[in-house]
Amino acid sequence: xxxxxxxxxxxxxxxxxxxxxxxxxxxxxxxxxxxxxxxxxxxxxxxxxxxxxxxxxxxxxxxxxxxxxxxxxxxxxxxxxxxxxxxxxxxxxxxxxxxxxxxxxxxxxxxxxxxxxxxxxxxxxxxxxxxxxxxxxxxxxxxxxxxxxxxxxxxxxxxxxxxxxxxxxxxxxxxxxxxxxxxxxxxxxxxxxxxxxxxxxxxxxxxxxxxxxxxxxxxxxxxxxxxxxxxxxxxxxxxxxxxxxxxxxxxxxxxxxxxxx
Numbered sequence: 001x002x003x004x005x006x007x008x009x010x011x012x013x014x015x016x017x018x019x020x021x022x023x024x025x026x027x028x029x030x031x032x033x034x035x036x037x038x039x040x041x042x043x044x045x046x047x048x049x050x051x052x053x054x055x056x057x058x059x060x061x062x063x064x065x066x067x068x069x070x071x072x073x074x075x076x077x078x079x080x081x082x083x084x085x086x087x088x089x090x091x092x093x094x095x096x097x098x099x100x101x102x103x104x105x106x107x108x109x110x111x112x113x114x115x116x117x118x119x120x121x122x123x124x125x126x127x128x129x130x131x132x133x134x135x136x137x138x139x140x141x142x143x144x145x146x147x148x149x150x151x152x153x154x155x156x157x158x159x160x161x162x163x164x165x166x167x168x169x170x171x172x173x174x175x176x177x178x179x180x181x182x183x184x185x186x187x188x189x190x191x192x193x194x195x196x197x198x199x200x201x202x203x204x205x206x207x208x209x210x211x212x213x214x215x216x217x218x219x220x221x222x223x224x225x226x227x228x229x230x231x232x233x234x235x236x237x238x239x240x241x242x243x244x245x246x247x248x249x250x251x252x253x254x255x256x257x258x259x260x261x
Contacts, residue, residue, distance in 0.1 A: 011206045042068045047089040052138035056086055056146055087154060090143065095137050095156040100127045101162050105169060117173050121241045124166050125193050126234050137197045144194075170245065176251055189241040196233055202232075 046068035050059040061082050065075050079085040104123035108115040115123075142152045163186075171182060 036078075039074055041071055043070060043075060043085070044092045048093050048139060051086060051089055051219065052136075052142060054140045056082075056150075061085070083150075087157070090103060090139070090154050090158050093139055097127050097136070098159065099160040102165065105165060109169065114173055115169060116208075117170065117245055118238055118242045120166060120169050120173065121189065121238050121245070122234070125189075125241070127222055140194060141198050174245065177245075181249060182245070185245050188244060192237060194238060216249055239245055 031255070043064065047059070047064050049065050053059070056255055061072060061075055064085070065072050079088055097110065101124055103122070104126075108123055143154060145151075146154075167179075167183060167186060170186065171177070171179060174182060177185075
């Protein structure tokens with residue numbers, strides 16, 4: 001028995017309307033994903049600030065949720081626990097730093113010839129964290145203040161792939177160094193960089209507070225464009241790092257017979 005005109009009309013209408021329903025559903029799904037991504041971003045930005053200000057113990061999940069304007073259920077949905085949120089905040093802060101380092105390293109390696117040690121060091125340290133935004137320096141200081149079983153794991157997870165890329169490149173430029181010795185020297189470079197990121201040079205070290213001896217007047221010279229303090233510090237850090245990295249290998253018996261007074 002054939003379908004009535006009404007039944008045929010309903011079937012035809014459903015076939016016409018079905019794509020509209022699918023499109024509407026897809027649009028709603030995209031909006032939900034965008035809202036979820038925005039919520040996650042708000043939580044991360046807020047957590048970086050509060051963890052950097054108050055440390056892991058001082059920044060509660062509820063305080064982060066309140067400042068971010070989200071509820072605790074959203075926090076738990078996106079990150080699960082406070083430790084996982086702390087890890088995500090560190091990775092979120094480290095991501096642009098790592099990305100810039102890798103871009104600069106890729107550009108050096110794509111150019112003709114082997115990169116110099118100075119070029120590699122500069123590509124690692126000149127990433128707008130010296131004299132720049134205080135959020136990451138403060139957060140890194142907070143991380144280092146945490147127990148070593150937590151801080152070392154977090155820093156390893158956030159920075160190890162990038163550090164390994166640079167160590168491989170430095171090994172090519174310094175083939176006479178044992179990998180373990182090169183790694184230790186680069187560890188010292190990173191320590192100097194972190195200290196400079198966190199603290200401004202004290203007059204105790206720069207001599208800015210000490211009276212200066214009067215100097216004989218000299219012939220006037222063409223004035224030079226003064227460098228920004230940040231650029232000066234990066235230049236000094238690069239020179240210091242290169243001198244240390246390029247030293248001849250230290251032999252195991254090099255301290256035999258040393259006297260320290």
